[in-house]
Amino acid sequence: MATDDAEEIAAGTCPTASGMPMLGLGTWQNTDPDQCAESIETALEMGYRHIDTAQAYDNEEAVGEGIAAADVPREDVFLATKVSTSNLASEDVLETAHESADRLGVETIDLLYVHWPKGSYDAEDTLSAFDELYDKGLIENVGVSNFEPRHIEEAMDILDAPVFANQVELHPLLPQEHIREACENYDVEVVAYSPIARGEVFDVEELREIAANHDTSEAAVALAWAREKGVTTIPKATGRDHIADNWESLSIDLDSDEVNMIDSIDRINREVDPDDAPWN
Numbered sequence: 001m002a003t004d005d006a007e008e009i010a011a012g013t014c015p016t017a018s019g020m021p022m023l024g025l026g027t028w029q030n031t032d033p034d035q036c037a038e039s040i041e042t043a044l045e046m047g048y049r050h051i052d053t054a055q056a057y058d059n060e061e062a063v064g065e066g067i068a069a070a071d072v073p074r075e076d077v078f079l080a081t082k083v084s085t086s087n088l089a090s091e092d093v094l095e096t097a098h099e100s101a102d103r104l105g106v107e108t109i110d111l112l113y114v115h116w117p118k119g120s121y122d123a124e125d126t127l128s129a130f131d132e133l134y135d136k137g138l139i140e141n142v143g144v145s146n147f148e149p150r151h152i153e154e155a156m157d158i159l160d161a162p163v164f165a166n167q168v169e170l171h172p173l174l175p176q177e178h179i180r181e182a183c184e185n186y187d188v189e190v191v192a193y194s195p196i197a198r199g200e201v202f203d204v205e206e207l208r209e210i211a212a213n214h215d216t217s218e219a220a221v222a223l224a225w226a227r228e229k230g231v232t233t234i235p236k237a238t239g240r241d242h243i244a245d246n247w248e249s250l251s252i253d254l255d256s257d258e259v260n261m262i263d264s265i266d267r268i269n270r271e272v273d274p275d276d277a278p279w280n
Helices: 005-011 033-046 060-069 089-105 123-136 149-158 177-185 198-205 206-214 216-230 242-250 256-263
Strands: 050-052 079-083 113-116 141-145 165-167 188-194
Touching: 033 060, 033 149, 033 188, 033 242, 033 256, 050 060, 079 089, 079 141, 079 242, 089 123, 089 188, 113 123, 123 141, 123 177, 123 198, 123 206, 149 165, 165 177, 188 206, 198 206, 206 216, 206 256, 216 242, 216 256
Parallel strands: 050 079, 079 113, 113 141, 141 165, 165 188
Antiparallel strands: none
16 A cells, blocks of 8 residues: 555545545434434544435435534535435436435535336436436436446446446455456446444454454454455444444554455355345
8 A cells, every 4th residue: 555545544535546535434224313413423523524325214314414513514525325226217316316415405416326226227217317417417426336247337338427336235254256356347436335244244253363463343354454455335333432443444454464364254144135136
């Protein structure tokens, strides 16, 4: 890692080549409005600059309140949300994207994802609306989520706008090599949800050993491993302690032996696996 990058990571501002901060705050299940707004404000004032939500999380208004309350300029915050599977018909995309922006209290959404390639998703119909939102400036970037390589290829063929990122479940127990390889070839960022496998990383001996060596948590090691792979992470956290623990991962540098140890974990565990998922 270059010295400049290391300094940026230590300051919490290290972005990917595309400018997206590599550590964000996930907000799934953070549905208590006051708690959600407080979590956002806490994270931003701690140094986070990437916030991730979704229409389906039912907390966009609280997320917007947290952003407004924080002593951080809006232009410094990378804000992402997702269009629900029930809203992926073209007219619904256009209508609900504006509604999301209104709830979030912003004029522009930095990254808008297709949440899943299912439900009312039709590639031609859905993505034409994303192109329109991009052209009109309501969204800065088009993203996809839970897409397999074939879905990304299809989206790239249809969209005029570039596919900016693919958000997938990814962690040491689900390293998603084929997704990472495809996205590297397509010049698409990879964003990891559930990057600590919903707590399963705490029961992995290899992560426990590395965490002890660094005097940190297994979760922080998992986040540092993902960063070494060039993957942006958006761990969910509500309380200050968990938000701070995830933040600590930015200061952890894993050596090649530690990365190889994590890569060799002989255990696969997918936390999000609906029957109609695109990989089933």
